[in-house]
Amino acid sequence: MIHSVIRTAVMGVALMFTATVTLAEETFVFTAIPDEDETKLVERFTGVADYLSEELGVPVRYVPVKSYAATVSAFRNNQVQLAWFGGLSGVQARRLVPGSEAIAQGKEDPAFYSYFIAHKDSGLEPMQSLQPSLEGKTFTFGSKGSTSGRLMPEFYIREAFGKAPDDIFSRVGYSDNHSRTLRLVEAGTYQVGALSYQVWESELEAGNIDTDQVQVIYKTPAYPDYQWTIRGDVDERFGEGFKQRVTEALLSLDDPELLKSFPRSTFIPASNEDYEPIRKVAEQIGILD
CATH class of the missing domain: 3.40.190.10 (Periplasmic binding protein-like II)
Incomplete structure (x- = not known):
């Protein structure tokens, strides 16, 4: 009888642990380059997390980082699946994670x-x-x-x-x-x-x-800059079509307060090719090998 109770308790703990792991695996995590004061970034991206969670139907969490390099590393190590990068950090991240894509940018970003x-x-x-x-x-x-x-x-x-x-x-x-x-x-x-x-x-x-x-x-003269970049393996983790759903959610974001916090008037489609000028400049001055 005692052994049965213990076995049941252990199984219960195991099930709770499994459920916790499953929940963690289903959380969609993103970050952003720390280009402004942290207080402003947390306010902005917490709002984005809430918006994406509602649109995607999965838990979404924003994770702040301390440096541009840490943003790229988090993306490379699959600690985050989506990131709001600058032009250069996006190029660096996509070079390190084959299959990753720039999917959206601010209307202002092609001519920053x-x-x-x-x-x-x-x-x-x-x-x-x-x-x-x-x-x-x-x-x-x-x-x-x-x-x-x-x-x-x-x-x-x-x-x-x-x-x-x-x-x-x-x-x-x-x-x-x-x-x-x-x-x-x-x-x-x-x-x-x-x-x-x-x-x-x-x-x-x-x-x-x-x-x-x-x-x-x-x-300065104009150049392409910020963009949302997503890992290429998100469909495997979150289900077929998930990348497209994230893209559509970002392009549909129309909350005036959220957009103003970026600040952007709206988001428009982006592609890796849009940032080729940044890659070439970075290589030219020795920032990229």
């Missing part, structure tokens, strides 16, 4: 651009092209893996001066995200910085920039 900003004490004024007056200044990029905060600004700097940033500026730094780039230049820690135009515009609209201390001095 960066701002160069400068502290008032730098003496720099707005310019139509990158000028020799930039030489000898202190300069901060965003993350080393950022498209709008590092890759494309560095490309245009090299194109204009024929030299690497370390040979142009007196000091070069990496702030880790666009918000921090803005604050470092605003405070005068660096004289010049490069960041996403959208972060600047959002902060400006919110009244969070001291325009007596910092201003935009240069706008």
Whole structure:
């Protein structure tokens, strides 16, 4: 009798464990590059998780990460199945995970651009092209893996001066995200910085920039940037047609508050081929092998 009770209890625990594992396996997990303050990212992507869970009929969870490289690693290791990448991080991730696809991008993303900003004490004024007056200044990029905060600004700097940033500026730094780039230049820690135009515009609209201390001095030419990338094996894990359902859910997202938090007006279809210009630039300046 005692043995029977024990056996039943053990079986019950085993069934509970199996159910827990099954539930975990059925949770669709995604992440995003940490390009802004973490508080903003958690608010934005928790809302996206709730939306996707309702649309897909499965539990969906957003997992924040601490760096661009960690975002790519989580995708590579199948810790997440979907990610909101920048142009460069998306290219890196898809190279590491055969079969993964860019499936959606913001309407604004095919023609994205960066701002160069400068502290008032730098003496720099707005310019139509990158000028020799930039030489000898202190300069901060965003993350080393950022498209709008590092890759494309560095490309245009090299194109204009024929030299690497370390040979142009007196000091070069990496702030880790666009918000921090803005604050470092605003405070005068660096004289010049490069960041996403959208972060600047959002902060400006919110009244969070001291325009007596910092201003935009240069706008880069346009290039493709952010996108949603999904692993190619999600249909095997979540059922036939799941990738298409995720794609349709993202393209159908029309919640004004969620879209504004990106900020994007809507999402449109994307493909891996859209980001070939980013791959070529990254290879050209030695970021991709």
